[in-house]
Amino acid sequence: MLTKISHLDNLPSTPGKFKPDKSSPYINRLRSQSKLILWSSFFAAFTLLFYLFSTPFVGPPTSSRRALGSDSWGGRDWERRVSRSARRRSESGLTVLVTGAAGFVGTHISVALKRRGDGVLGVDSFNHYYDPNLKRARQRLLDRAGVFVVEGDINDASLLQKLFDVVAFTHVMHLAAQAGVRYAMQNPGSYVHSNIAGFVNLLEVCKSANPQPSIVWASSSSVYGLNSKVPFSEKDRTDQPASLYAATKKAGEEIAHTYNHIYGLSITGLRFFTVYGPWGRPDMAYFFFTKDILKGKPIKIFEAANHGAVARDFTYIDDIVKGCLGALDTAKKSTGSGGKKKGPAQLRVFNLGNTAPVPVTELVSILEKLLKVRAKRLVLPMPRNGDVRFTHANISLAHRELGYRPTTNLETGLKKFVRWYLDYYVEKKKSAW
Numbered sequence: 345m346l347t348k349i350s351h352l353d354n355l356p357s358t359p360g361k362f363k364p365d366k367s368s369p370y371i372n373r374l375r376s377q378s379k380l381i382l383w384s385s386f387f388a389a390f391t392l393l394f395y396l397f398s399t400p401f402v403g404p405p406t407s408s409r410r411a412l413g414s415d416s417w418g419g420r421d422w423e424r425r426v427s428r429s430a431r432r433r434s435e436s437g438l439t440v441l442v443t444g445a446a447g448f449v450g451t452h453i454s455v456a457l458k459r460r461g462d463g464v465l466g467v468d469s470f471n472h473y474y475d476p477n478l479k480r481a482r483q484r485l486l487d488r489a490g491v492f493v494v495e496g497d498i499n500d501a502s503l504l505q506k507l508f509d510v511v512a513f514t515h516v517m518h519l520a521a522q523a524g525v526r527y528a529m530q531n532p533g534s535y536v537h538s539n540i541a542g543f544v545n546l547l548e549v550c551k552s553a554n555p556q557p558s559i560v561w562a563s564s565s566s567v568y569g570l571n572s573k574v575p576f577s578e579k580d581r582t583d584q585p586a587s588l589y590a591a592t593k594k595a596g597e598e599i600a601h602t603y604n605h606i607y608g609l610s611i612t613g614l615r616f617f618t619v620y621g622p623w624g625r626p627d628m629a630y631f632f633f634t635k636d637i638l639k640g641k642p643i644k645i646f647e648a649a650n651h652g653a654v655a656r657d658f659t660y661i662d663d664i665v666k667g668c669l670g671a672l673d674t675a676k677k678s679t680g681s682g683g684k685k686k687g688p689a690q691l692r693v694f695n696l697g698n699t700a701p702v703p704v705t706e707l708v709s710i711l712e713k714l715l716k717v718r719a720k721r722l723v724l725p726m727p728r729n730g731d732v733r734f735t736h737a738n739i740s741l742a743h744r745e746l747g748y749r750p751t752t753n754l755e756t757g758l759k760k761f762v763r764w765y766l767d768y769y770v771e772k773k774k775s776a777w
């Protein structure tokens with residue numbers, strides 16, 4: 345064998361120069377051996393890839409994560425980190441569990457809470473719905489701010505239970521969800537996994553906690569679906585969702601009602617309207633338009649029937665954060681304990697929007713101005729993929745009850761987003777903020 349290998353070693357190494365003698369039995373044997381080796385390597389590589397990819401990226405069931413041994417929580421050091429992160433600076437501060445903390449909104453809210461002295465602990469599955477490097481970069485930012493993000497799924501009851509054993513959370517800011525309207529057509533199961541099963545699992549743990557925390561959670565403007573009465577008010581109908589995403593958020597609102605009714609959990613749902621800003625989500629139009637405009641790629645702009653404009657009530661992240669803090673600060677205590685209701689508890693729903701819808705064509709014009717690049721616009725009829733024609737929030741209830749008053753217009757907010765985008769992606773100065 346060795347001699348054969350050394351013989352091979354003597355063959356010319358430049359591909360194409362060596363022409364083997366097809367009639368040689370040695371060469372034929374050698375060929376069948378290499379074929380065998382080649383096919384075995386293919387088989388081994390295929391088996392490995394199958395094993396790696398057979399676990400869904402988005403919303404893996406807890407059992408398969410455990411089978412892979414990826415659970416990394418538990419132990420004294422871990423508990424110390426959890427407690428330190430959740431420690432509030434003063435007695436009057438809140439102790440908040442933030443789910444989806446490595447997400448766009450979760451990162452901003454966690455930092456804002458920590459800065460004002462509240463105790464904050466994050467949990468996030470770091471799923472691959474969009475670039476996980478961005479989530480890891482947000483995690484580093486949170487780490488610097490003193491917020492520990494536990495890696496785990498909200499469907500993991502034992503993890504959530506453990507967190508409540510270590511920390512007496514006064515509030516839960518629940519943001520973990522499968523977001524995005526169009527992706528629901530590709531991966532419907534991930535919406536059921538995170539937005540329904542995960543939410544129920546979280547509420548189960550909260551209702552059994554003693555004391556029960558107050559819960560503030562992210563619903564969505566998408567619950568208004570095909571509602572055509574503007575501006576959208578909390579009293580309007582929400583029984584015509586246009587996407588599975590919207591349907592799961594609507595289901596969440598009904599589930600919230602049940603847990604409030606049976607167990608006395610204090611629950612506030614916030615219907616966010618198209619949130620944008622630094623550290624945003626790459627699957628959202630303002631984000632991928634920026635990327636494509638800079639690359640000189642055409643961007644698709646949808647229009648409704650009869651050349652009707654598609655418009656959104658774009659809401660800047662800092663305004664959303666203020667609304668969330670307002671909701672946390674005005675949330676009344678849950679009334680139950682140990683899974684038993686002791687009296688009626690607070691149940692609220694608020695719109696958090698900018699109440700100034702802007703056509704998508706104008707969003708593109710602002711981006712062109714800020715990026716100093718002309719976009720290649722491809723105007724197409726709106727496909728039926730879950731998107732709605734326009735959104736417009738009536739925010740008078742949030743103004744009255746939460747003191748919510750958005751102050752950032754689209755041009756100002758996009759200026760801040762573009763500055764961050766260029767810094768993060770172009771200048772690679774990832775420590776900004």
Ligand SMILES: NC(=O)c1ccc[n+]([C@@H]2O[C@H](COP(=O)([O-])OP(=O)(O)OC[C@H]3O[C@@H](n4cnc5c(N)ncnc54)[C@H](O)[C@@H]3O)[C@@H](O)[C@H]2O)c1
Nearest residue numbers: 444447448449469470471497498520521538562616618619
């Ligand atoms: N950004 C918007 O415009 C907008 C509008 C309406 C509603 N919302 C809602 O606000 C919330 C936050 O949105 P975002 O824009 O920050 O989205 P995001 O995707 O950036 O954040 C959600 C985070 O939740 C995590 N997550 C998902 N499923 C999980 C699970 N099962 N267990 C643990 N973590 C899980 C993800 O990894 C992600 O980091 C979501 O509930 C979303 O539906 C957002």
